[in-house]
Amino acid sequence: MSQYLSLLLDCPVVIAAIFIAGIGGTFQYGFSVSVLTSPSVFIKELVNNTCQQRYGLSLEQWQVSLIWSFTVSIFCIGGLLGSMVVGPLMSKYGRKQCLLLNNFVAIFGALLMLFSQKATSFEMIMAGRFLYGINAGVSLSAHTMYLVECAPKRLRGMVGVTISTFISLGKFCGQLLGISELLGTEQRWPWLLGFNGFTALLQLSTLPFLPESPSFLLLNRGDREACDKALKRLWGDKDYTREVEEMMKEKAAMQNVRNHTVMELIQNQNVRWQLITILITFTGLQLCGINAVYFYSFDVFRAAGIQEGQLRYAALGTGLCEVSTSIGCFMIIENMGKKVLLFRGYMGMSVTLVLLTITLFLKTHISWMPYCSMVLIFMFIFCFACGPSGIIAPLPGEIFTQSFKSAAYTLACTLNWTGLFVLGMLFPVLVENLGYFCFLIFLFFCTVCGLHVRFNVPETKHKSALEIAADFDRMHRKSGESKKQSTEQGLNGVKTCETRF
Structure with a gap:
C-alpha cells in the first residue's frame, strides 16, 4: 500500500x-x-x-x-x-x-x-x-x-x-x-x-x-506534443515511455477508425465478453439491494430502541460507513486486485442478505435480534463500498479500447439510470407485497454478478486495454488452442474490431 x-x-x-x-x-x-x-x-x-x-x-x-x-x-x-x-x-x-x-x-x-x-x-x-x-x-x-x-x-x-x-x-x-x-x-x-x-x-x-486527458489528445486529436505536455504536468519528470508506447500501439490499431456507436458496440462480436460484463455489472450495481438496505435501516434502528428524533443521526452513521469504507478500498485496491475485491464484495453481500432476511424475520420473536440486523446493515454497506461501488464505475474505460470507450460509457450509464428509475418505481410495490423477503430478489443479482466476475472476467490491474482484450479471449477460447495462439488472436481481435467499421 x-x-x-x-x-x-x-x-x-x-x-x-x-x-x-x-x-x-x-x-x-x-x-x-x-x-x-x-x-x-x-x-x-x-x-x-x-x-x-x-x-x-x-x-x-x-x-x-x-x-x-x-x-x-x-x-x-x-x-x-x-x-x-x-x-x-x-x-x-x-x-x-x-x-x-x-x-x-x-x-x-x-x-x-x-x-x-x-x-x-x-x-x-x-x-x-x-x-x-x-x-x-x-x-x-x-x-x-x-x-x-x-x-x-x-x-x-x-x-x-x-x-x-x-x-x-x-x-x-x-x-x-x-x-x-x-x-x-x-x-x-x-x-x-x-x-x-x-x-x-x-x-x-x-x-x-x-490539462486535458493525454489519451484523448493523442488518440482522438493525434497531437503527440500536447499529449507529452499533459503527461509531464500530470506525472512530473518521470519516464512514461512505456505508457506512451502502449497508447501508440492502440493508435496504430485505430488508424483511420472513428469512434463507434452504441449499436456498433452491441453488434461487434470481438468485444462480446466485455459487453456482457458491462451489462451484468451495471445492472447488478442498481439491483444489488443497497437501496433496500438503506430503506429498512430506519425500521431496524427503531426496533433497536433508537428514538425517532435520533434516527437522522443513525442514518448519518450509514453514510459515514460508506465513505470510510470507500477510502479503505482506495488504500488496498492496488495490492488486493480489482477482481478479488469485486468477487468478495458480491459474495459478502449475498451472505449478508441471507442473514439479514433471517434476522428481520425473527426480530419480533427475539428481543436482541434487531441489534444483529443493525450490524448486518453496516456489514452490507461495508461489502458494497469496498467491492462493486468502488470498482464498477471506471470499468468501461479499462476493458474497452479508445474507439469503444464513449459508447461503452453511454451504454453503462444508460443501464445505471434506467435501473435507478425502474427500481424507484417498483421498489414500493416490492416492499408492500414481499416485505423484507424482497432481499431474496437482490440476493439473486448479487450471486449472479459475483459468479460472472469469478469465472468470466480477468484481472485488470496494471494492464492496458489491449492486454485485457487478450485476457478475455484467453479465458473464453475454444479448448485445444495454445496460449500463444490465444494471445495473438486477442490482440488481432482488437485490431479487427477497430478496423471492421
Missing part, C-alpha cells in the same frame, strides 16, 4: 485532478440522490401552497404524493438524457471541456432551486431536478473517463475508487446538511437544494488549470 501511495504523492497534479473532478463530478450525483429526504415535508407544503394561490385548490394527499414522486423521478429522466448525449460530446470536445460546460447546467438548476420558494413554484424544483439529472448523467461518464485516462496505469485502480468515494461523500453531505441544525429548516431548505451550484462554481474556477 505504501508503495502505491508514495507513487500517488509523487503526482500532485493527479491528486488535484481527483478532488477538482470529483467535487463537480460524481459528488453531484451522490448529493442529489440523498438531498430530498430532509426537505420533503417543506416541498410538499410548497406544492399545496402553489395550487391554492394559483388555482384556489387544496390537493388531496394522493395528488401531493404523485407530484412528489414525479419530482423525485425526473432526476433519473434527466440523468438518462445526459448519459445518452455525453459520449458524442466527449469524443468531439474532450473530457475536460465536457466537464467545464456541464457546470453551467448545474448552476442554472441551482438558481431555479434557490428562487422556487419565493416564486411559490414547485415546477421550478422539477425543472431544477431535471437539470441536476442531466448534469449528473454527463458527469458520471466524463469524470470517470477523465480520471482514468489521467492516472498512471499502476494507479488507475486506486484513482478509479475515488469516483465512488465522491458519490458516497455526496450522499453523506446531503444527509449532513439536511439536518435541522444546518440547512434542513423551513427557511433554509432552498439553499440546501441549491448547494450543487456552489460545487459547480468551485470546479468551474479550478478545472481550467488542469
Whole structure:
C-alpha cells in the first residue's frame, strides 16, 4: 500500500485532478440522490401552497404524493438524457471541456432551486431536478473517463475508487446538511437544494488549470506534443515511455477508425465478453439491494430502541460507513486486485442478505435480534463500498479500447439510470407485497454478478486495454488452442474490431 501511495504523492497534479473532478463530478450525483429526504415535508407544503394561490385548490394527499414522486423521478429522466448525449460530446470536445460546460447546467438548476420558494413554484424544483439529472448523467461518464485516462496505469485502480468515494461523500453531505441544525429548516431548505451550484462554481474556477486527458489528445486529436505536455504536468519528470508506447500501439490499431456507436458496440462480436460484463455489472450495481438496505435501516434502528428524533443521526452513521469504507478500498485496491475485491464484495453481500432476511424475520420473536440486523446493515454497506461501488464505475474505460470507450460509457450509464428509475418505481410495490423477503430478489443479482466476475472476467490491474482484450479471449477460447495462439488472436481481435467499421 505504501508503495502505491508514495507513487500517488509523487503526482500532485493527479491528486488535484481527483478532488477538482470529483467535487463537480460524481459528488453531484451522490448529493442529489440523498438531498430530498430532509426537505420533503417543506416541498410538499410548497406544492399545496402553489395550487391554492394559483388555482384556489387544496390537493388531496394522493395528488401531493404523485407530484412528489414525479419530482423525485425526473432526476433519473434527466440523468438518462445526459448519459445518452455525453459520449458524442466527449469524443468531439474532450473530457475536460465536457466537464467545464456541464457546470453551467448545474448552476442554472441551482438558481431555479434557490428562487422556487419565493416564486411559490414547485415546477421550478422539477425543472431544477431535471437539470441536476442531466448534469449528473454527463458527469458520471466524463469524470470517470477523465480520471482514468489521467492516472498512471499502476494507479488507475486506486484513482478509479475515488469516483465512488465522491458519490458516497455526496450522499453523506446531503444527509449532513439536511439536518435541522444546518440547512434542513423551513427557511433554509432552498439553499440546501441549491448547494450543487456552489460545487459547480468551485470546479468551474479550478478545472481550467488542469490539462486535458493525454489519451484523448493523442488518440482522438493525434497531437503527440500536447499529449507529452499533459503527461509531464500530470506525472512530473518521470519516464512514461512505456505508457506512451502502449497508447501508440492502440493508435496504430485505430488508424483511420472513428469512434463507434452504441449499436456498433452491441453488434461487434470481438468485444462480446466485455459487453456482457458491462451489462451484468451495471445492472447488478442498481439491483444489488443497497437501496433496500438503506430503506429498512430506519425500521431496524427503531426496533433497536433508537428514538425517532435520533434516527437522522443513525442514518448519518450509514453514510459515514460508506465513505470510510470507500477510502479503505482506495488504500488496498492496488495490492488486493480489482477482481478479488469485486468477487468478495458480491459474495459478502449475498451472505449478508441471507442473514439479514433471517434476522428481520425473527426480530419480533427475539428481543436482541434487531441489534444483529443493525450490524448486518453496516456489514452490507461495508461489502458494497469496498467491492462493486468502488470498482464498477471506471470499468468501461479499462476493458474497452479508445474507439469503444464513449459508447461503452453511454451504454453503462444508460443501464445505471434506467435501473435507478425502474427500481424507484417498483421498489414500493416490492416492499408492500414481499416485505423484507424482497432481499431474496437482490440476493439473486448479487450471486449472479459475483459468479460472472469469478469465472468470466480477468484481472485488470496494471494492464492496458489491449492486454485485457487478450485476457478475455484467453479465458473464453475454444479448448485445444495454445496460449500463444490465444494471445495473438486477442490482440488481432482488437485490431479487427477497430478496423471492421
